[in-house]
Amino acid sequence: MTERRTGTRPSILKPGHTFASVTDKISSIVLTKKTPAFWWIGFFVSFLFWMLFLGAVCYLFARGVGIWGINVPVAWGFDIINFVWWIGIGHAGTLISAILLLLHQQWRTSINRFAEAMTLFAVAQAGMFPILHLGRPWLAYYLIPYPNTMALWPQWRSPLIWDVFAVSTYATVSLLFWYVGLIPDMATLRDRAKRKGFQILYGMIALGWRGSAMHWHRYETAYLLLAGLATPLVISVHTVVSFDFAVGIIPGWHATIFPPYFVAGAIYAGFAMVLLLAIPLRKAYGLQDFITSRHLQNMAKIMLATGLIVGYGYVIEAFMGWYSADKYEQYAIWNRMTGPYKHYYWSLILCNILSPQLLWFEKVRRSPLALWLLALVVSIGMWLERFVIIVTSLHRDFLPSSWGMYSGTIWDWSLFLGTIGFFLALVFLFIRFLPMISIFEMRSLVPEAEVAGEPAASRVVPETPS
């Protein structure tokens, strides 16, 4: 790994940093008494939308799902679109933390912490939608297998119950992964904090971490094992989400391409969201030394690669629709392209397939503004993708007599925008109270971290004890 740091490629940590400067720079963002003005403005605006969300939920509980635009045949509307959109965004964090760790990609170090936080917050938004759409959300606990006097059990053969287990396992493991990563940094904040209250608070979260060699040894083993466990997990989550559709017989859903194409789409959307957050944050907090241009370019390349896989998914979807020689499948695809929702379909192609091709140009990858705008376009495109998959398949299925149209109401939009506010408010709280970059992992990127006279070993990824 040494040659990566000293070689000709742009570095992942600007030269000149020491253990102390890395520690102080990142911890000072949290420990400062002065909260920057943009933080207050950003948090306030997000908070307003968060309150809009709470209002929409209250009205939903009072009136029921009839306030939404859903109907028969389109019984899945914004609720499921938003669920899939948010859960997709929630894939980048674990991908960066786990898969890039196993692949020895050291550049992940400065982005993994807030990508994981973003994952947790996105999964939290996602997790609310299936419960809200239950109609009787107070009975959501029926989904959990527990001994009860009604002798009821969940239906194990249903992808919807698989989803409950996949999403809740994913949320739990992501939380554990995030917390384990935070423990040594909490010890740093405990030792740096000036105010008694923060010393106690961070001290409690740090569990008395003291950086002992044996502790680090077990810590790294646990972290590596967690990465190994989270890698198949992250793949499984969106696979199971895609089963919600693929196991059904609705034309346009019943396709074997769905699992890989959903997973690629999730990584695509997730990296777009990481870029959307990382670009303003590094500017606002002056973190260009840590989140360098190379990080942004690497993320752009991953977006381009996954975007191409998603594009392949669209092509195969259309091809299989035609090749199936099934008139319902053929009509489902034709209706997507030329039916009443054709504007959505073609906007989706523009957002997800055509505009990301700009990422082939190095000039675009080097421009943070261009990347930010493209990430925004991709995020919109991924929302449109879920809209197209769900609505265009449902609104015209087998019998023309049961065809219908769908559009979201003001309450659908309030809930959707509300969750964006909720998400951003959580992100703002996170960057104010927790270190947004993993401090101890950044220290191990400082050149002096290399032990002299020893064979070079990657400190981020140790050998596993066999």
Add this chain to the structure above:
Amino acid sequence: MSAPHPVERGDLYGLVAEFESPSVLVEAARRAREAGYRSMDAYSPFPIHELTHALELPKTKLPLLVLAGGVIGCAAALLMQWFSAVIHYPLNVAGKPLASWPSFIPITFELTILFAAFAAVFGMIGMNGLPMPYHPIFNASHFALASRDRFFLCIEAKDPLFDLERTAKFLESLGATVVSEVEE
């Protein structure tokens, strides 16, 4: 020797040496080990792989615990689904077998991962003896810097070779910037 006043031998936890770079710490740990010291620990602001070798730390049993967690999760999930679908509430759907195990796989997979992850995290925390709000090493001077940019090696008083004078001289000879006594 920066301790303000000499402490009784019974109250002494050990002698702690402070170093400025990971390389010096690893070298010091290796030489202390060679000199025959066994009850010692090193403290650093980030994991130093070479330190594990220098101190000849035992391999952790954590992977076995994680494996056990995964096996228990897998068995529990399969058993739960089989019991409810075959014994407790058998439901004949279109004459399909009650123990339709392929559709039990996704939940089995998820619970395997979940239990293994719990074992990894809580196993690591538990084997490390955390949470531990108090530890004598926190009494060492400058120890707050162990989470910033300083590296510490502590030889504990319970080591049979421990001798206040000789051990202190030995630690100073290893390139320590400060050597101080730590109270229990």
